[in-house]
Amino acid sequence: MTTFPFNPKPSFKEINAAVAALSKLDTAKSVLPGEQNPASKTSRLLRLFRGVTPMLRAFAAWPALPNSWRAALTAFLNAFEEAAEEIGAAFKAGKDL
Secondary structure, X not given: OOOOOOOOOOOHHHHHHHXXXXXXXXXXXXXXXXXXXXXXXXXXXXXXXXXXXXXXXXXXXXXXXXXXXXXXXXXXXXXXHHHHHHHHHHOOOOOOO
């Protein structure tokens, strides 16, 4: 089961909601500059990916792009989603503290 439901053509509303959620990332306030540990960087990357995935899915479905570009972007998104699912399952915030 994926944590990122596949939607090849997300709506404007879905894209806008995902991008708006990015503004709620406050990870920069939790640590001093240069003091982020790898776990917090990974967590931030996963949250950013969740926010931009609908936009990238819409871009990957754009007919103006060559088929090979759309296929490559779709393959990248699918691979990243699989990796994010594995990382997300293994990552527990604060377990290393």
